Amino acid sequence: MLQGQHQRLGSSKQALSGQGVAHAGTIRSRNRPSFKVSSVLEMNRGKTTNGVKIDSAVAESDVLRELHYRLASSALSTDKLYSAVAWSVHNRLLDAWEKTHAYWKEKDPKFVYYLSAEFLMGRTLTNAVNNLGLGNEYGQALRNLGSTMEQIHDAELDAALGNGGLGRLAACFLDSIATLDLPGWGYGIRYKYGMFKQGIDSDGYQVEKPDYWLNNGNPWEIHRPEIRFPVGFYGKVGPDGKWSPEEKVWAEAHDVPIPGYKTKTCSNMRLWNALPVEEFDLSAFNEGDYVKAVGEKRKADAICAVLYPNDATEEGKELRLKQQFFFVSASLQDTIARYLEAHPGSLDKLPEKAVFQMNDTHPTIAVAELMRLLIDEHGLAYDKAWDITTRSLAYTNHTVMPEALEKWPVLVMEKLLPRHMQLIKQINDEWLASVKGHVEKKVAAMPSALTPAAKASTDSKKEGEKEEAPLSPLELGMKEYSIIQENQWEKGQMLVNMAYLAVVGSSAVNGVAAIHSEIIKTDIFPQFVEIFPKKFQNKTNGVTLRRWLAYCNPEQSALITEALGTDAWVKDASLLAALKPFAEDAAFRARWRAVKQGNKARLASRIKELTGYEVSTDAMFDVQVKRIHEYKRQYMNAISIIHRYATIKAMSPEERKSVVPRVCIIGGKAASAYYMAKKIVRLINQMAKTINNDSDVGDLLKIVFLPNYNVSEAEVIIPAAEISQHISTAGTEASGTSNMKFALNGSLIIGTMDGANIEIGENTGFENMIVFGVLADQINVLREERKDFKDYDPRWTAAFKMITDGVFGDVEYFADLVASVNDMTKGNDWFLVANDFASYMDAQEKIDEMYRDQEEWTRKSIIYAASNGFFSSDRTIDQYAKEIWGVKPCPQP
Ligand code: NBG
Numbered sequence: 001m002l003q004g005q006h007q008r009l010g011s012s013k014q015a016l017s018g019q020g021v022a023h024a025g026t027i028r029s030r031n032r033p034s035f036k037v038s039s040v041l042e043m044n045r046g047k048t049t050n051g052v053k054i055d056s057a058v059a060e061s062d063v064l065r066e067l068h069y070r071l072a073s074s075a076l077s078t079d080k081l082y083s084a085v086a087w088s089v090h091n092r093l094l095d096a097w098e099k100t101h102a103y104w105k106e107k108d109p110k111f112v113y114y115l116s117a118e119f120l121m122g123r124t125l126t127n128a129v130n131n132l133g134l135g136n137e138y139g140q141a142l143r144n145l146g147s148t149m150e151q152i153h154d155a156e157l158d159a160a161l162g163n164g165g166l167g168r169l170a171a172c173f174l175d176s177i178a179t180l181d182l183p184g185w186g187y188g189i190r191y192k193y194g195m196f197k198q199g200i201d202s203d204g205y206q207v208e209k210p211d212y213w214l215n216n217g218n219p220w221e222i223h224r225p226e227i228r229f230p231v232g233f234y235g236k237v238g239p240d241g242k243w244s245p246e247e248k249v250w251a252e253a254h255d256v257p258i259p260g261y262k263t264k265t266c267s268n269m270r271l272w273n274a275l276p277v278e279e280f281d282l283s284a285f286n287e288g289d290y291v292k293a294v295g296e297k298r299k300a301d302a303i304c305a306v307l308y309p310n311d312a313t314e315e316g317k318e319l320r321l322k323q324q325f326f327f328v329s330a331s332l333q334d335t336i337a338r339y340l341e342a343h344p345g346s347l348d349k350l351p352e353k354a355v356f357q358m359n360d361t362h363p364t365i366a367v368a369e370l371m372r373l374l375i376d377e378h379g380l381a382y383d384k385a386w387d388i389t390t391r392s393l394a395y396t397n398h399t400v401m402p403e404a405l406e407k408w409p410v411l412v413m414e415k416l417l418p419r420h421m422q423l424i425k426q427i428n429d430e431w432l433a434s435v436k437g438h439v440e441k442k443v444a445a446m447p448s449a450l451t452p453a454a455k456a457s458t459d460s461k462k463e464g465e466k467e468e469a470p471l472s473p474l475e476l477g478m479k480e481y482s483i484i485q486e487n488q489w490e491k492g493q494m495l496v497n498m499a500y501l502a503v504v505g506s507s508a509v510n511g512v513a514a515i516h517s518e519i520i521k522t523d524i525f526p527q528f529v530e531i532f533p534k535k536f537q538n539k540t541n542g543v544t545l546r547r548w549l550a551y552c553n554p555e556q557s558a559l560i561t562e563a564l565g566t567d568a569w570v571k572d573a574s575l576l577a578a579l580k581p582f583a584e585d586a587a588f589r590a591r592w593r594a595v596k597q598g599n600k601a602r603l604a605s606r607i608k609e610l611t612g613y614e615v616s617t618d619a620m621f622d623v624q625v626k627r628i629h630e631y632k633r634q635y636m637n638a639i640s641i642i643h644r645y646a647t648i649k650a651m652s653p654e655e656r657k658s659v660v661p662r663v664c665i666i667g668g669k670a671a672s673a674y675y676m677a678k679k680i681v682r683l684i685n686q687m688a689k690t691i692n693n694d695s696d697v698g699d700l701l702k703i704v705f706l707p708n709y710n711v712s713e714a715e716v717i718i719p720a721a722e723i724s725q726h727i728s729t730a731g732t733e734a735s736g737t738s739n740m741k742f743a744l745n746g747s748l749i750i751g752t753m754d755g756a757n758i759e760i761g762e763n764t765g766f767e768n769m770i771v772f773g774v775l776a777d778q779i780n781v782l783r784e785e786r787k788d789f790k791d792y793d794p795r796w797t798a799a800f801k802m803i804t805d806g807v808f809g810d811v812e813y814f815a816d817l818v819a820s821v822n823d824m825t826k827g828n829d830w831f832l833v834a835n836d837f838a839s840y841m842d843a844q845e846k847i848d849e850m851y852r853d854q855e856e857w858t859r860k861s862i863i864y865a866a867s868n869g870f871f872s873s874d875r876t877i878d879q880y881a882k883e884i885w886g887v888k889p890c891p892q893p
Contacts, residue, residue: 052092052132056140062088063141079216081147082125082155085138086219089128093257094222096132096266099892104183108342109890112177112184112355112881115331116170117324117362118307119188119269120162120195121256122711124220126153126551127175131259157213158710159220160194161271161307163671164627165737166398168711169512169873170359172737175544176877178260178267179571181891187331189323190221190254190271191307198669198708204685208672220256221271227253229333230277231326233416242376243419249300250275251330261546262571264892272330274303318412321365325417328366332356332373347378351391355885358506360398361406361498367393367427367505368420376419382426394884395502395509396539397520398734401631405524407495410484424496428483431504435531439477442530480527503528503535508884510537513735513756515776539880540759541735542873545573548741553719555595556746560865563588573869576744583862586855593858596722596746603720606713607665607704613692616699619661620851623747624725625709625717628670628677631732635680635821636833637666637725638687640844641703642799645691648700656700660848663702665717667709679817681705686808714738721747722861723770723847727840729831730754731776740871746861748850750843752836756871764867768860770850772843773836782835787824793838 054062067073067084104111126149129138139149162168170186177184196208232245251272258267276296285293302319303326335354336347343349358364367389374385399405414421471479479485483500487493503509503525511517517538521529529536550557550570561567563582569575582588600617607615624637641664648659666684670677684705691703706713718724724742726733726749733755743749743760751757752773761769774782800822803814820827821834829835851857869875881887 052096052134054092054134054137056137056144059088059134059137060141060144062091063138063145076145076147078147078151079155081142081145082152083216083219085142085152086125086156089125089132089134089138090219090257092132092134093128093220093259093266096259096264097222097255097257097268099264100266101268103892104890105342107890108353109183110353110355110885110887111335112182112357112885112887113331113335114170114173114177114184114186114357114359115328115363115366116167116186116188116359117327118162118167118359119159119170119174119186119271120164120167120711121159121171122168122547122715123153123156123158125149125156127547128220128259130551131175131179131261131546133262157216158194158712159213159218160211160710161188161191163195163307165735166360169398169541169543169737171711172542172544172547172873173877174258174267174269175261175546176542176873178258178265179263179544179546180874180877180881181260181263181265181889182267182877182881182887183890184267184887186258186269187327187334188269188271189304189307189327190273191304192301193306195307195669195710196672200681200685200705200707204682204689206670206678206681222255222257224253224255227334228275229330229337231274231329233322233325235418237418237422241419241422243372247299248277249303249326250277251326253330253334270331270334272304272327274300274326276300318416321408321412321416324362325365325369325420328363329369332366332370336373336378347374347380347388348384350388354392355887356393357880357885358393358395358502360396361404361502364395364406364498364502364505365417365420367501368417368423371423371427372419375423386427386430390505391507393502393506395499395506397499397509397511397516397524400516400519400524400732400734406498407485407487408498409487410494410496413496421496424483424501427501427504431483432478432481435481436478438531439481440474443473443477499524500528503532507535508537509535510539510884511734512539512541513759514538514540515731515753515758516734516755519731519776537883539876539884540756540871541737541740542871542876543737543740543744544873545570545744545869547715548718549744552715553595553599553745555598556592556719556865559588559591559595569869571874573872573874576866576869579862579866583859583866589855589858589862592746592862593854596720596858596861599720600722603665603716606716607663607706610706611688611704613688613702613704615663615702615704616661619663619699619702620847621665621720621722622662622725622847623665623717623721623723623742624727625665625667625706625714626736626738628668628674628680630676630680630820631728631831632668633727633729633831633833633836634666634668634684635817636727636837636840637664638680638684639796639799639833639837640841641687641691641701642802643795643841644701644844645687645694645697646798646802648697649694659700660851661700663704665704665706665721667706667713667717669709676817676820679814682810683803683808683814683817686810690808714741718742718747719745721745722851722857723748723750725749726751726755726757727773727836728752728754729779729836730774731779732831733757740868743864743868744871746865748847748857748860748864750847760868760871763870764864768863770843770847772839774832779832782832783830786829786832786835789824789829789834792822792834793841795841796834796837 063084066087067080070087071080071083073080129135142148174186194211194213197211199207199209201207228250230248231251233247235244235246237243252275254271254273256269258269278296281293303323308320339350339353356366358366370389371385374380374388375382483497485495485497487495511520521536560579564575564578597617600621604615604617607613624634626632628634648656670681688703688705691697691701718741721742724747726736726739730752736755739749739756739760750770753775800818803818804811821829
């Protein structure tokens, strides 16, 4: 058994002792000869296929050497030991990295480059050690040194270079790319400060604190001062079309090795740091202008300073565009340089060796930058450059929220990237010229008043607006296709629609779940679908089963391995299906339940540690963890908890005996500038104070807001969940990925027919999922009608009355949150919380009923884990590789 996991089991056993809860250990000790107890990693022992073989004595001396020479320490403190082990593992990774890259250089395969402004990696140590198959060796080495993997695990800081699902998906993808032996790299930014740390103050407010993740050094990267590229900004374009940037910085590489699981392949994530071209202006210094002397440095530092704490609201910041261009330009230059080194002379065949996947709109300036590099730096003709560009790029859309589909003001683009703006105009002109015939036909076939553009222009006309010369139907029609558009909210301001630029400039465009990929075709890009129907694809998201099952839930994983008689499911998730018959085996169910109890106990102690609240592990653990957003509707969950509270309060002690006890766990960060989301966080925290301290309620209901939700917290929370909530307004959540993690960890799902929930339902059987709410195709009509919505459920009205009566304090502070869904003159309940509330409450009652039957509940839990192997990111990446990238595995022999 992997050491860290073994030790973690040990600690959850301790947490369990004395509570009278059955756990896997006790059940295992019963005589069950049909099962051989072994965990995932015990089966790994001696069979590592990744070529980095060391024994525990070597691991130990390696750790001591790092401690002495690198850390100049002899102290065996947890922090020092963590660093020493990490540096030692770093060396192993480096060996694997070098071999992989030497091999790939020799074979010269096609590479995929995953361009992403976010990589939410979390901790590295456990994952790296296990993927390398060295868990036993390092575990033993640590025990010899008086520590354990479990103890040092927590000393590592999370690398939180991402906001949420999009960034975590990128991290899962890198793990799968390496595991499938696909030649591929991630490219991104080495932010100095990652996602902020969330605290909750004594009044329940979210407080944001900087995330100093690089403070203790970073053993997981290789600094490459020799790999640097110049990136320019501002300046002018000369009459010859050449750009002379006014500001320049170096982009300098830091490589993070990405070990695949049970393979020799160790791929790479290259993160760029910005450095001043001139660190220090000596003449300014000599003249006494100290600030100017370091001015260049300050400007460069600003580029990589922070990750925008923002997932669905546009920060109209020039700096953000600067960041995007910075990493895209460096990544493209780097790739071209490597390509030319291997294939001197011509870039004509670049698309046969490189494909760039643009993760959402953040890297889509790549369309213009690749054109610029090919034309201005490498002398290609426009048409040739366009052919290469469009064959090398692909774009993934991750959201339908209009505010997150980036649109840059032409003026900002012109100022920061004047040559790119020129090219974008040219791309747009060529594009519009190419669709003109199509639009003419379309307009001719349609009464002009019915063209969408004509309709939009009448709809948006405000009273008293000056009449302008009307556009012809053709002009109106053409507007819909234009990459450069007028701002709908600010007359005269022209914007570059980056998603449109990406669609025109890519060979493939995909959504991230089946329903989402349909919605982007019908609602976001319909005009482009007319022109390139084949460009649009679906690639349903996935998650890596290494981190999100094998390593975070070792007991459940051990049980699965034992039942299936193999740990091959860690790499071939389709094998999980063979677990289904075990759902019918009562003895197996008992063990499954015991594992869940152990995980609940582990979470309960984490809750106590973080919030001080004590929760009963006999209660149902009900979890909603994700970024706080109105569309994700944590608010609806909160209101239903208020109703639950009111119901319990109104009961007699006798009646209360029949209540199914619940612990409602909510976690997530609210973007720092997101006013309503922050109010939702505070409401939940204030509710917790009232409800958790009410002796009428006791263990029947607890509500816990877990602060600073991140990858590492998720690894403790998800295995402990019994029910998890994915309750976005239908049509708004592109996919969701935590839903997949929960399902694989045996949590039931209550959800709307949205994102990947639908496919999870199809795989698991809708009879096992608790589905409620209106459907995506009803949303537009309901939004139209919501002005007149009066059909408030009495449970809703009563719950809101408690807020406005001050049961949770600060009536004034919550007033506009209340109004946002209740008063159509103030808010407009855009996410249809009121519409869905009644069916949500009915679904909640159904859950209580279901939970009473623990045998059936456990049966379903096993079915969830058995049914959702489809959501392995290995499957997703295999599809990308075959259907978009044309990249083939290149494993070392
Ligand atoms: C998010 C979606 C999620 C989806 C992830 C990964 C953004 C912009 N989008 O539903 O909201 O699961 O992307 O695809 O963060």
